[in-house]
Amino acid sequence: MFERISIKQLNDLMESGKPLHIVDIRDPQSFAAGHIINAKPLDNSNVQDFIANTPKDDHVSVCCYHGNSSQGAAQFLAEQGFTNVSSLDGGFEMWKLAKADKVEV
Template identity: 30%
Template sequence: MPDITPTELKQRQAAGEQPTIIDVRETWENEEGRIEGSQNIPLGTLPQKLDELEELKEQEIIVHCKGGGRSASAKAFLTQQGFTNVRNLIGGFQAYQQG
């Protein structure tokens, strides 16, 4: 799946869509600011949360971190686990805030 830009995500949210967004930053980073509707699953805990995400295997999941690096790792990991529609938020939370 191609990655998603902050602009595209904001347009979809403004249109009333509520995509599944997973914030893979650490909890303290999430507490400083977050994308509305996102759930926080720090990258290091993602393997332990797979069972909770199982029903999303065929659905779109947007992953993000601060700048895009950790979420790229999360996308690769989830794809390896059989998730078919994982997209990385280009530029991460920083780009989302600035856009």
Template identity: 30%
Template sequence: MEYLVIGIVVLVGVGVFRYFRQKNVVTILTEDQFREGYRKAQLIDVREPQEFKKGHILGARNIPVTQMKQRLVEMRKDKPLYLYCQSGSRSARAAQLLHKKGYTDINQLKGGFKKWTGKIKNG
């Protein structure tokens, strides 16, 4: 029983730590906030190419999180980054990686592409 309680406390502590670390790395934006700024920023879809081809936010570039380390040269550090994925977890990972590489103005779409109601491009 003691080990179970200790395990739960550790898991909750790790979750809280990740939450606050994530808050310092990325600004999570509502769809309206995201829409206000993404045209002046680097709009990056971090999903896999097959997902991107099925539909993406108009004007987005596809740089999958799985390829991000190799494609850093495609993103400027002096312009805001607007990231999204399907639900938000991959764009959060991408934000962590970009932060470690020196990017500072990183923004993420709350709820991801599945919550997006704006213009999209299919195919």
């Protein structure tokens, strides 16, 4: 099971100092053009490494364009044994409007 979180909730998690993995499932060109600070791209080529090398109790937050596709990816990660998974409501498009200072290229 995963939870849907707001931009404020993700920002609070980022500032909490607790283990947090932000994964971005958008295409490589979109990721390269801009992404949430410290986010890592996640796709079929690296998902198995991510699953194998990420502690299952760390928080994993999934980001896509608008917060729709990330829900399926978050559910998939929860099914792989991750216990603290979220999907970012509004996705990167909403994040860059609200938190432009926390976007990197």
